[in-house]
Amino acid sequence: MRTHPLAADVVIALALTTVALLLGTESAAQGWPALDPLGWTLVALVNLPLALRTKAPVAVCLFCFAASTWYTTAGYWPVVSSLGPMLALYTVASLRPLRVALACAALLAANWIYAGLITDGSNMASVVAQAAGFPLVLCRFGWSARRTAELNRQLRAEQAERARREVADERVRIARELHDVVAHHMAVINVQAGLARFVFDTDAGTAREALGTIAATSGEALAELRRMLGLLRADDTPADSAAPAPGLGQLADMVARVRSGGLAVTLTVTGEPRPLPPGVQLCAYRVVQEALTNVIKHAPGARAAVELTYRPGTLTVSVVDDGPGVTLPRDTEGRGLRLTGKGVDPARIRPQGGHGLIGMRERAKLYGGTIVVGPRREGGFGVLLTLPTSSQAARRGDADRQ
The missing domain is CATH 3.30.565.10 (Histidine kinase-like ATPase, C-terminal domain)
Known part of the structure; x- marks a missing residue:
């Protein structure tokens, strides 16, 4: 059963929020202030909007960045608020042009560098390397996903067009065969029926001969129609069920x-x-x-x-x-x-x-x-x-x- 995209996004947002909250409980053990009601609220604001990430990817990404910056400025452990913005950036890269994704990547890098600057004892070389590497990797994977989706859409469109052309060609072939079978035999039957009606009362022998021709012609027409219908049979129908084509x-x-x-x-x-x-x-x-x-x-x-x-x-x-x-x-x-x-x-x-x-x-x-x-x-x-x-x-x- 296929899951609705919005429902999948809601589940992902709830799962990511749960992970962030569990990670937040480790703040004190890592030497950071324990989360208070404001901290829990900011964690939720960073992650829950991801439920709408495919509906408005850029807006959700910017909102997550803003909430993450607020969380970091309040003095909480920055790692807790890093997961949501990373997923938001990947979503932008997978759904929007590359230039938009790179702009959002620059904002995420600035957010990480800002967190390093306001944190005592930060290794800025490591912070800068991560701020440059992770956003670019996310953009690359997002761009690859977008390219793959575009190619899949193009392939489906080409397959649909090819199927439409094949159906149209098959209709032409069927119409041609029907014309060949029906037009010829009906023309002969029409002539013979007219002859039989004309001489029915005066020349019984000729009328009988015309009726015989009508019977033979109609029988051959039925045989050819059966042959043509046999060509349109289901795949599991025996191949020898259709009469051979005339030659x-x-x-x-x-x-x-x-x-x-x-x-x-x-x-x-x-x-x-x-x-x-x-x-x-x-x-x-x-x-x-x-x-x-x-x-x-x-x-x-x-x-x-x-x-x-x-x-x-x-x-x-x-x-x-x-x-x-x-x-x-x-x-x-x-x-x-x-x-x-x-x-x-x-x-x-x-x-x-x-x-x-x-x-x-x-x-x-x-x-x-x-x-x-x-x-x-x-x-x-x-x-x-x-x-x-x-x-x-x-x-x-x-x-x-x-």
Whole structure:
């Protein structure tokens, strides 16, 4: 259980007062006048205000110094009144700037030298050495405590900011995955539901086929949602409870599903297929998925072509269609914007909203690739993704995803 700082200071002040009072009972044995009511009162005035030392450190320090000087001037044993001012000086050094602590240290040194001057038989060399050494040591320890507290506060602030950024990044990743999963499958389901409703009374076979596509698409959407929720599971959940992420091996099935939804789309693979890191495969899969979803939503009736090209060290993914396209904003020289892994404001890509193109850019950036999105000269719209397939780039992207 955490103790309140004020309560701790009260306990410390009472303990220090008790020690000083017990030490005061030895005054007569040390050859000094025994404490009378005035002496006991001054001892209390020197030590009890330390209960407020963290609330008003400088004021408490000055009050303790003044009470200690009064106690010494009254002729009592100076050692009894030395503990409270020393703790007060340490508190000032730990909570206030160094120049303030040094000023208070000078006052404490003057108090000790004054006590030595008015005491018969004092060894002034020893008194001066103590007056110079003890306050400086107290200032040094107090300054170290203040510096440590400042570093701890700074560390906590940096940790809180880092946690906030990590939460924001995780929200972006979750939103991107949700968009990729939901938008594509719902677009296919929407097209098939419209087709089934249109031919329900006239072509039962086509309607039945459309309903089958809806069932298969919704089942795949649920499987991907389970996979994504599995990634958000508690740490003690078995790792194999989540379905594997989709990759290039499922690309043909996805194209076939889109084709059954009414979009004329072809898939071509150029080069020698080879195993690729899971993150690279997921990136390519999601970009194709988003590009075909955009064709379904923005260019109904268009034809699309998907081409995968395996080259040494790179994988190129191209998705083009012959629809009317989407007009992208122009740059200052009248050219279409290029959406790459860096240097482009994603908010300018699609003024009418949506997160698909933003997600494409983020995925390309994550794996060190580039992506070009825009209308084609020969008509229609195109997406061209180039990904490095080196193990180093793949490891970097997978590490960022985790």
